[in-house]
Amino acid sequence: MKKIIFLFLFFSQLVLGKCPDGFVKVPANKKLLVNKPFCVMKFSAKAESFKEKRIEMLGCSQMDCKKKNWARLYDEKTGGEGYRPISVPQGLPWRAIDFETAKKACSNLGKGYALINNYEWMTIANNIEGVDENWSGNKVGVGFLNRGHSDGSPDHPCDSSLENIDKDCSTQGKDFHQKRTHKLSNGEIIWDIAGNTWEWVDWKVSFGKKAAPADAWVEFSRLRPEIETGKKMNKNMFTSLNNPHYSSRQNIGKYWSESPKTSESVAIRGARWRHNQDSGIYALDLSVDPKLGGKTIAFRCVKR
Numbered sequence: 001m002k003k004i005i006f007l008f009l010f011f012s013q014l015v016l017g018k019c020p021d022g023f024v025k026v027p028a029n030k031k032l033l034v035n036k037p038f039c040v041m042k043f044s045a046k047a048e049s050f051k052e053k054r055i056e057m058l059g060c061s062q063m064d065c066k067k068k069n070w071a072r073l074y075d076e077k078t079g080g081e082g083y084r085p086i087s088v089p090q091g092l093p094w095r096a097i098d099f100e101t102a103k104k105a106c107s108n109l110g111k112g113y114a115l116i117n118n119y120e121w122m123t124i125a126n127n128i129e130g131v132d133e134n135w136s137g138n139k140v141g142v143g144f145l146n147r148g149h150s151d152g153s154p155d156h157p158c159d160s161s162l163e164n165i166d167k168d169c170s171t172q173g174k175d176f177h178q179k180r181t182h183k184l185s186n187g188e189i190i191w192d193i194a195g196n197t198w199e200w201v202d203w204k205v206s207f208g209k210k211a212a213p214a215d216a217w218v219e220f221s222r223l224r225p226e227i228e229t230g231k232k233m234n235k236n237m238f239t240s241l242n243n244p245h246y247s248s249r250q251n252i253g254k255y256w257s258e259s260p261k262t263s264e265s266v267a268i269r270g271a272r273w274r275h276n277q278d279s280g281i282y283a284l285d286l287s288v289d290p291k292l293g294g295k296t297i298a299f300r301c302v303k304r
Contacts, residue, residue: 056071145250148196150178200298260289268288
């Protein structure tokens with residue numbers, strides 16, 4: 001009997017698959033065209049020197065993160081030199097990296113690895129929204145969702161040693177708004193989907209006629225689907241599937257409307273450490289130049 005149970009568990013793991021270390025499994029959402037579960041980094045990517053097995057604790061090569069693409073990427077084809085993205089609690093998120101380099105950093109991890117795309121981000125956000133523990137009232141729809149490190153105190157990102165911080169990264173906080181972890185419906189815990197840093201998402205947008213004021217935060221409930229592209233987009237691409245009326249009152253985040261500086265832009269999501277009520281699991285900016293690589297934007301990888 002024990003042998004039969006062992007074989008069942010063994011073959012179940014083969015069928016269901018097991019996530020790599022530091023990744024959590026996300027249930028599928030066919031409404032968002034994510035037909036199979038996938039694995040995602042539990043934490044924003046940290047930069048690890050592959051040869052030395054050393055985390056770049058500042059998340060870039062210097063405190064101000066002004067040097068873009070400072071890290072040579074690790075690629076197994078060229079030997080053990082360079083940095084690779086890793087999902088661990090220690091260290092600040094890997095920043096000062098542009099969109100294409102972040103994509104390559106993820107794909108270099110091996111077959112099936114990629115930068116998270118918008119369908120996957122939305123699958124995570126919609127899942128989070130439907131879990132009781134992620135609401136201040138401990139019941140879905142009661143109170144508000146937590147929006148992570150977003151109050152500007154401290155005025156910089158933090159590592160992942162504390163899930164709720166007060167005035168600095170090493171002081172425990174108690175404000176539910178500032179809680180940095182969310183639970184998925186399968187019991188997995190994920191960090192910093194809201195707040196701490198923006199994150200690159202693999203979603204390129206070609207801009208058309210603007211339909212909103214520039215340089216303003218806009219509630220998703222007031223957002224026209226054609227806001228940035230000149231053609232109608234599915235609202236499932238940017239806001240709640242089941243509760244499109246939700247707003248910053250529920251801490252879902254807002255949309256940042258800014259005139260793009262290039263004809264093709266890339267999405268960043270989640271907002272950063274000082275966006276307060278504008279931060280949230282759905283927070284979105286579609287105006288970002290993919291060549292930008294600054295101290296406010298991090299990334300995370302998935303394994304499909």
